[in-house]
Amino acid sequence: MVSRKEVASLAGVSEATVSRVLNKVGPIREETRLRVEEAAQQLGYVPSALAQQFARSRSGNLGVILPFVPKVHLFSTYYFAEILSGIGEAAKQYGYDVLLIFREPSGSRDYARLFLAQKIDACIVLGAQNVPEEKTALAELQKKGYPFCLVNQRFAEEGYLSVDADHHAGSYEAVKHLIDGGSRRIAFLNGPDVFSSSMDRMSGYKQALANAGLAYDPALTLLGNYSRKSGVEAAEAVAALIRSGQVDAVFAANDRMAIGLMDGLRVHGIKAGVDVKLVGYDDSEGSVIVSPKLTTVAVPFYEMGRRAARRLLAPEKDGLAQADEGLLPVHLIKRETSS
Amino acid sequence: MVSRKEVASLAGVSEATVSRVLNKVGPIREETRLRVEEAAQQLGYVPSALAQQFARSRSGNLGVILPFVPKVHLFSTYYFAEILSGIGEAAKQYGYDVLLIFREPSGSRDYARLFLAQKIDACIVLGAQNVPEEKTALAELQKKGYPFCLVNQRFAEEGYLSVDADHHAGSYEAVKHLIDGGSRRIAFLNGPDVFSSSMDRMSGYKQALANAGLAYDPALTLLGNYSRKSGVEAAEAVAALIRSGQVDAVFAANDRMAIGLMDGLRVHGIKAGVDVKLVGYDDSEGSVIVSPKLTTVAVPFYEMGRRAARRLLAPEKDGLAQADEGLLPVHLIKRETSS
Known part of the structure; x- marks a missing residue:
């Protein structure tokens, strides 16, 4: 020795x-x-x-658990890129490096092992889904006292640390804006309900309809998966609804689907902002450079990532680690597709 | 014990x-x-x-060294997002996690320390600059035998492992395309020459001019920093050159600067694709959704990231680690701003 x-x-x-x-x-x-x-x-x-x-168990690494989908360029999506940029900013501030861990698409989600193997001191879980494997893995972390934080996802009953935005209010504002502009038959292209943010958007959509005395019609809700492609694919159904007079506006749960839908509708001879009103969600870079410019809801993803990292890494004396700042506000940005 | x-x-x-x-x-x-x-x-x-x-010294982590600029949303840039996505794909394939390490904007660049502290087993250096601090840090890695690979940057004299694309040829094609379309006075908005890719683009630009018997005029080259903002800021000078008849086309070294320039020129009443031809570089997502759609040069950034990781991580028996595949090809994509 x-x-x-x-x-x-x-x-x-x-x-x-x-x-x-x-x-x-x-x-x-x-x-x-x-x-x-x-x-x-x-x-x-x-x-x-x-x-x-x-x-x-001190590695100096903050883990970030991410979905893995072969061939999908994850970091090129506004959502993940912004959250990760915010995480990086805070990690740098507190002297941590960021360890990216790709979740197995299938199979066990053994997050606790990352702590046991001392690869990380704390972790942020992105794209967590409300499915049994995920809930088991998170419960294990909680039970063992390993520090973790969810971003843009809540499991309300568990009391996990999470940083989220007010997607109910954002969706309510988006749909109310369409109603205020005269729309009465508003289709909703949502994402999967394994994400609490999809559920929040649905409740905001329904509340805006109810407040205006409009009936909720399940036939006007479509399911995408937050990809541009799923927006393109929804175009045929949406075009049919528009032609038959059943729909005069569309609210899409993110900009990627909205922009895909715009492209898809164009093939059917329908122009967003002219033949049908359209509101997206996220205020991504694409929403400003697309033509016509997309009305959308700005979400502070960068700030969400930064806060999640700060809550895990900030020294206690700063008081930042303990501060639960509630749901972060989002806000409607009116542009050309809804005017 | x-x-x-x-x-x-x-x-x-x-x-x-x-x-x-x-x-x-x-x-x-x-x-x-x-x-x-x-x-x-x-x-x-x-x-x-x-x-x-x-x-x-086995951590199971592949390090990725990145530039750090406070407030800049690094992962939201097409360039880094794509390379990182490719790195992630290969890391996953070979069972590695990815450790992101942000370079100090100033001060020492002690990359060897990451190996000594066993945070990483190999590393990919992104955004490496041809400056003394960087060269010292890389020389130290090489001397100690720590495996590393550069992406989109070469220090030719050192013989470091690197994965790069043929930016000389890409720029040559872009400028030749403008010349073939009748342009004779082509401005060039380039990035800083601490990047070999900026130097490569300059040599491609010059060669295309020379082959067409056109003189190289330093007054027509402008310096940006690859940000959208620097494109917007170049607009005033470019607008003046266009108005005085000194410029009839612009080649920008990346899409972000090209798109910023389009916006900036619009303020001056000049429309890209109508009043002046414009070619960008990267084939980013933005180049397709901007209006008019941007002519550009497609670079396989995702593949470059994937190959760099593979060369570091692939088992010897696969023969991938040793394969130097030369410069990856790029190709011109003709769209509306140059037609």
Whole structure:
């Protein structure tokens, strides 16, 4: 077994310095630190710091668990890109690196193992779904006291840490805006209800209809999966509803589906903003550069990512870790497709 | 010192099983694995596996070093999002997690430390710049034999592993296309020359002019920084050049600057595709949804990220790690702004 003394000797420093370096205590000159670390590695020294790190489970990494879909360019979606940018900002602020972990599309979701293996000190779960495997994995984390935070998803009954936005209010505003503009038959292209944000949007949609004395008609709700493609694919059904006079406006649960729908409707000779009103959701970069510009609901995804990381990483004394700031506000942005 | 025997006893398994779990050898039932790992952690056991891991420097993480610019939503840029998506695909394939490390905007770039601290087993450097701090950090990695790969950047004289695309040819094609369409006075909005891809684009631009017998005029080259904002800011100078008849087409080194320039020119009453021809670069999502649609050069960023990760992670027997596939091809996509 290699001793601390041998490391000190090879590095040409005192044993106390070796301890300070390997326990990361006190100020140390960069050059000295490197020399000690190299000596330790060269000798194959397993320092007590490592044992302590093992006990303390301190990796310096913030885990981000992400969905994995082969061939899908995940980071090119506004939603994930923005949340991740916000997480990165806060991680950097608190001296953490970000470890991306792709969830297995099928099979077990053993998040606790990431803590046991000391790959991460805390984690943010993105794209969590209300399905049994996910709930089991999260319950395990909670039970073991591993710190985690959900973003844009709530499991209300569990009391998990989460940072979410007010999608009920956002959807209500979007649909009310269409009604105020004279629309009466509003179709709703929503995402899967394994996401609480889809459920929130549905309740906002229904409430806006009810407040205006309009009946909710299940035949006017369509199911997409938040991809551009699913928006394109909804176009045929929506075009038929528009032609038969059953629909005079569409609310889509995100901009990608809205923009896909615009393209799909164009093939059917229907122009968004001219022949049918359209409101999207997210205020993505695409919503401003598409033509006509898309009316949408701005969601502070970047801020959501930043807050989730901050709640996990901020020192207690900052009081940020404890602050539950409630649902973040969203707001309607009126542009050309609904004017 | 806690012994393997005590761990075995607490977990209710044999010592051999403890070894198999902690050395990750052979098939083990998930439940057994967890029981052993929990027992080891509970007792504060530092298993020999950890010592081995220390010696082998095996973290299971692929590092990705990224630029950090406060407030800039890095992952929302097509360039980084696509490369990272490709890296993620390959990392997943080879069983690695991806550790994002944000480079300090100023100060030392101590990449070797990430290997020494065993945070990563290999790394991909994105946005590497031809500046002294960067060159020192990369030379250190090379010297110590730590595996790394550059993406979209070359330091030709150093012989580093890199995956790059043929930006000289891409720019040549873009400018030749404008010349073939009748343009004779082509402005070039380039990015900073700390990036080899900016230099490559400049040489492609010059060669296309030379082949057509057109003089290179430094007054027609403008410097941006690949941001949308820098495109908007270039608009005033470009508008003046267009009005005075000195410019009849613009080639921008990426789509973000091209799209910013389109917006900026519009303020000056100049429409891209009508009053001036415009070609961008990247084939980003924005280039298709902007109006008029942007002529651009498609770059396989996703594939570049995937290949870089594969060259670092693929087992030798696959022969992928060794294959230097040369510069990846890019290709011109003709759309409305140059017709």
